[in-house]
Amino acid sequence: MSTPKFPIKETQLLPDQHEFIVPKKCIKVPTDITVWQKSEAYFEYLGFILALNEAVQGKTLDTECVQSPILTNVIQMLNKFDEWITEIPPTEQPQRFGNKSFRTWHEKLQQNAAEELKRVLPEKLHRAIPEIVQYLDESFGNPTRIDYGTGHEMAFLMFLCCMFKIGAFKEDDKVAVAIKVFNRYLELVRRLQLTYRMEPAGSHGVWSLDDYQFIPFIWGSAQLIGHPRIEPRHFVDQGVVESYSKKYMFLGCIEFISKVKIGPFAEHSNQLWNVSAVSTWSKVNSGLIKMYKAEVLAKFPVIQHVFFGSLLPLIPMNNPSTNPKTRLNESAAASQ
Template sequence: MAKIDFIKTEAYKNIKNFLYQVDISIKEDKQEHNIEHIKMLESISNKIESTALDESSHRFANNACLEVFKFLKNESSNIYFLNSFGNSTRMDYGTGHELNYFCYLYTLYKSGCLKINEVFGVLKVYFRVVRSFLNKFNIEPAGSQGIWGIDDYQILPYVFGSSELFNSSRSVFELDAKYCYIECLKSSKNKKSLVLQSFRNKRWVDINRTLLNMYDLQIFKKNVITQHFIYSEFLPNVN
């Protein structure tokens, strides 16, 4: 099978356009909550909380996380959704899985099940649920850039968090965790990220522009991530 160049596909064009649509909506529109999809995430959160840890010793992820992966199959048959909480075989999670959830929301949007100004509200809940999943079961990162990366697990909270703060004149030090960017920053395991440190005294408009470009370069244009991209009717591999 011929190797697919992701950036030449309709999938790349569609999902990149969606990224910018959500970014603009956060900046310009009143954001709303989609109760149906938030409740779905709350159901997953409850499952995570109620699942007892496997008490046998584990060097890496706790095997009890497999109960959550089984539970996800009862929530949706969407291929992007089922691959958005990590890999159940390797028991790891990374930005490619986060991208899968974003693709899942794109399919909902294109199907008329989710409005553009509801995407951010659902994503914020997803970010929190994923963090609780990672922390409880000690899920390993699928890859790590160490201090040279933003976060081993999540990038979109920073991207859209900067969209939320686009018009703010307050610095990182003056804001609290009610904002998506700050919430993720406070909970991040990568406390020594040189990228995030470089943002501390920058304007949010500049941070936002940098992060959008960085997402394109480090996610969409990184073969190590897009080689596993799931193509579909909504996100086809045609040129």
């Protein structure tokens, strides 16, 4: 089945009577993955990733672009979350990983996220908050394990996808959502990872290219398509990384890896080292999208944590539309 383009059009906005619901986890056993891969949620999410992938081609992180008031509000919200890290310093403790102060930070997030979204969104969209806040709460790591991985990254992307679906973000916001909002999120989660010594989720980053992220490599390689000077082989060149890390997401990721890991790059980041041998950025980009579908979107340990609601429902892609609450309950019942 081909992936439809993510429709970000005024005509796609939800009707006034749309019933929002608190999303639930519905993927209970590994065989449920096939239900997910044929679902509306899967195609909406993947279509969203591909739409923004296309939008950022050739764009640098400092590209001047339209920033709507709601988009600016989201960045200010992320700035506030960042300030909380300063207010909640890591505690002195013997173990190397998993600083317990992250639990305090995360508790503050859960207590305040809904209120923060009221400041972000116009009043007419406040009724969507009980549904979308679930994705925001899941976006920054697990407070029990004090870890972070591609499932948390995916939750934030689903939050952004839902912001388009409720009409908070518009068609013109696509570029800014990727290079301004998502990049600000990356800065924030990197600070969380370093400050609270967060472990990679899963088996030491097995679901990702590096220990924590995947999407900035996809959108970051799209940014570099057609670049007159920088080829894939150059991203292992420290001089190129230092010169361009503030302009391209991909190189920003490489810079971060180089800060937190020691030893030869080919040893600590073997998969990325292999990517540097690919001839063009367009081939890197298409290869990473295939890899993301296989190594993240098809993996039960990641997808079992995904939440499904009225905006991203676990129903067959071409199913006749029925009440979303009924559909979600049916999906949950079927997977038990």
